[in-house]
Each structure stands twice: as C-alpha cells, then as structure tokens.
Amino acid sequence: MSSKAPVSVIGLGDMGRALAGALLAAGHPTTVWNRSADKADELVARGAVRAASAEEALLASPLTLVCLLDYDTNRAVLEPAVGALRGRALVNLTNGTPDEAREAEKWAAGAGADYLDGGIMAIPATVGTPGAFVLYSGAERHFAAHRETLEALGAAKYLGADAGIAPLYDLALLSAMDMMFAGFFHSVAMATSHEEGSAGGFTELLVPWLTSMTQVMPAFAADVDADLDADPNGPAAGAGPALAQGLDVVLAGTQNMLRAARDAGVRADFFERAVAELEERAADGVTEYTGPETVRRLRTRRS
Incomplete structure (x- = not known):
C-alpha cells in the first residue's frame, strides 16, 4: 500500500496523461477517467485505476485534477456528478480566463468542494521534471493541504487567494512565448529571403542575441x-x-x-x-x- 495520497485525474489528452503519469511515477495511487476510455490504457498498464465514470473518479480520491479542453467542457463533465464533489478538493488545470476561473470557484463552492485554479507551465514531456512549474490560486488553505501532492507535477507556485490570478499569469506567460515564437518566424522569414540565408545559420545568431536581451x-x-x-x-x-x-x-x-x-x-x-x-x-x-x-x-x- 502506498503512503502517498490518492489522486484522480479527469481528462486524458496529452497533458492529462502526462499529469497522471507524473503522479504514478511519484507513487500516488491514481484513478483516471476520460470520455474515450482507451486513452487510459497505457496508464492502467502502469498501475492506474480506470474509473467507469467521472463520478466514480471523483469518489475515488479526496483530490481530483481536471484537465480538459475548456471550462464549458469541465462543467458538462462535472455537472452530472456534482454530488460527488462535496467534501472533496478540485484542482482545475484547464486553460481558461481569470473570469472563468472565478466563476468555476463559485460553482465548486456551491457544490461543497474546495477549489484551486492552476496554470501548467510545461509541455507534456516536461511535466514532473525539475524544469516544470505549475501556478495555483485560490484559498491558501486548500493549496497548503495538497501542496505535497501537487509538487509531483512540477514546482508548485502559489500566487494568491483570487482564483483568477493563476490563469491571468498563465496566459500572460503564454502570450510572451507566443510573441517570441512569432518574432522568431518573422525574423527567419526575413533572413531566409536572401539567397544565401538559412534558418539554421541565422538561429545560431538569434538564440544568443535573444538570451542576452532577456537580461x-x-x-x-x-x-x-x-x-x-x-x-x-x-x-x-x-x-x-x-x-x-x-x-x-x-x-x-x-x-x-x-x-x-x-x-x-x-x-x-x-x-x-x-x-x-x-x-x-x-x-x-x-x-x-x-x-x-x-x-x-x-x-x-x-x-
């Protein structure tokens, strides 16, 4: 029997599978559910328990992580199982806006659940590695209660009591990344417009230049x-x-x-x-x- 806290994961896209995999690797008993059940096959082979429904997944653990396409999908999945949320903790790692997070917190509170919103600053391949970190916001007591478990996903960074702060920072960080990549492709398009230009050769100059500018x-x-x-x-x-x-x-x-x-x-x-x-x-x-x-x-x- 593991001494680690049990966790459920709802949503097994690329990121959801990475989250569940990191929890398994850290020794947490992990229950998983996805509308397409076959998405759980590899995780089950590694020791996860496949729930038959979202409600069963919620009831299996005191803490559930949700990682779906958007907040509307979250509500569509969780609403039929709302009774199973009472007395449990819900950590929403679905990408969305600050206002959506605040509304989700109110909904969860009405269902009798503790709630944290989060932003995953990692790609699936780096979840659970030293380079990954995850932003959280919501009541600090909820974060403190589950911090040890959340650290399995990456460094857990608490931002404040307003549930909207984590998605705000998440989207601000992603905005910087998006603009950086847009600038990269623009600059490569310019450099390779010359007949002797190459993307690889130009990037050898670009990376150290951008690195120095971040200072x-x-x-x-x-x-x-x-x-x-x-x-x-x-x-x-x-x-x-x-x-x-x-x-x-x-x-x-x-x-x-x-x-x-x-x-x-x-x-x-x-x-x-x-x-x-x-x-x-x-x-x-x-x-x-x-x-x-x-x-x-x-x-x-x-x-």
Whole structure:
C-alpha cells in the first residue's frame, strides 16, 4: 500500500496523461477517467485505476485534477456528478480566463468542494521534471493541504487567494512565448529571403542575441514597479526610469524594420501597427521610450 495520497485525474489528452503519469511515477495511487476510455490504457498498464465514470473518479480520491479542453467542457463533465464533489478538493488545470476561473470557484463552492485554479507551465514531456512549474490560486488553505501532492507535477507556485490570478499569469506567460515564437518566424522569414540565408545559420545568431536581451527584463520590471509604487507628491516624483531611450531613435529603427520586411517580401503587420503606435506617442509629446510609459499605454488601449 502506498503512503502517498490518492489522486484522480479527469481528462486524458496529452497533458492529462502526462499529469497522471507524473503522479504514478511519484507513487500516488491514481484513478483516471476520460470520455474515450482507451486513452487510459497505457496508464492502467502502469498501475492506474480506470474509473467507469467521472463520478466514480471523483469518489475515488479526496483530490481530483481536471484537465480538459475548456471550462464549458469541465462543467458538462462535472455537472452530472456534482454530488460527488462535496467534501472533496478540485484542482482545475484547464486553460481558461481569470473570469472563468472565478466563476468555476463559485460553482465548486456551491457544490461543497474546495477549489484551486492552476496554470501548467510545461509541455507534456516536461511535466514532473525539475524544469516544470505549475501556478495555483485560490484559498491558501486548500493549496497548503495538497501542496505535497501537487509538487509531483512540477514546482508548485502559489500566487494568491483570487482564483483568477493563476490563469491571468498563465496566459500572460503564454502570450510572451507566443510573441517570441512569432518574432522568431518573422525574423527567419526575413533572413531566409536572401539567397544565401538559412534558418539554421541565422538561429545560431538569434538564440544568443535573444538570451542576452532577456537580461534587461528585470531592469525594465524594476522601472515599472517603481512607477506603480511612486507617490506623485513624494520625493520620488519626477525621477526618471533607469532604462530609457529616445522615442525618435526607437521610431526610426522600427520604421527601418518595417521597410526591410516589406523589401524582403515578408508580411509586416506587426511593424505597421508598431510604427503607428510610436507616431501616436510622439504626437502626444512623448520623447522617451520607457517601460512604465509602454505598460501604461498597453493597459489603457482599447481595440
């Protein structure tokens, strides 16, 4: 008999199977359920118990992880088994928005269940490895009660009592990744427009360049935090950020990137928008390109 806490996993897509696999590897008795039952075959061969229904999976363990396509699917799967949630803990690792997480927390509370929302910062192959981490938000007592079990999936990072914080940070982190990959493919398209260009050769230059640029981010972050914390009437009022660049220089460089992309026959939608944005800032009398001013504009802009 294992001394580890039993856990159930509902949803056995690539990520759900990885979650269940990590729990099994850590020695947790694991019950699994999926609408397509064959998705559980490999896990059952490794020692998992296949539940006949979502309700059976919920009843099998004090803690259930749910990882499905979206929150609507979660509700469709869990609603018929809602009675089985009372007195149990539900950790929702389905990707969704902060408002969806808050609504799910209210629904779970109405069913008598403890609730945490989470964001998995890993791909299936890295779940349960030292490089993986998972964000959690919701009542801290629920996190504390199950932290040891949750650590089997990756470093468990608690963000706060608002259930919406974990999905907010999850989607913010994924946004940075998505924009990074979009920038990668744009730059490769430009570099390979030259007859002697190759994606591999260019990437050998790109990776160390981007790696070095990430070192600037903490300084930008410090500027943004100082701006958020500044008392407009205090002694720090008027103190400039540590990192600032002339807006005219940034605009000129962005215009060059726009023209070069067009000349290379590469779509330049992003740079068209960026030039328009910078020109608007200049028209508003902004002379410096800084982190705080950029963040303020991003937060207040409406599409």
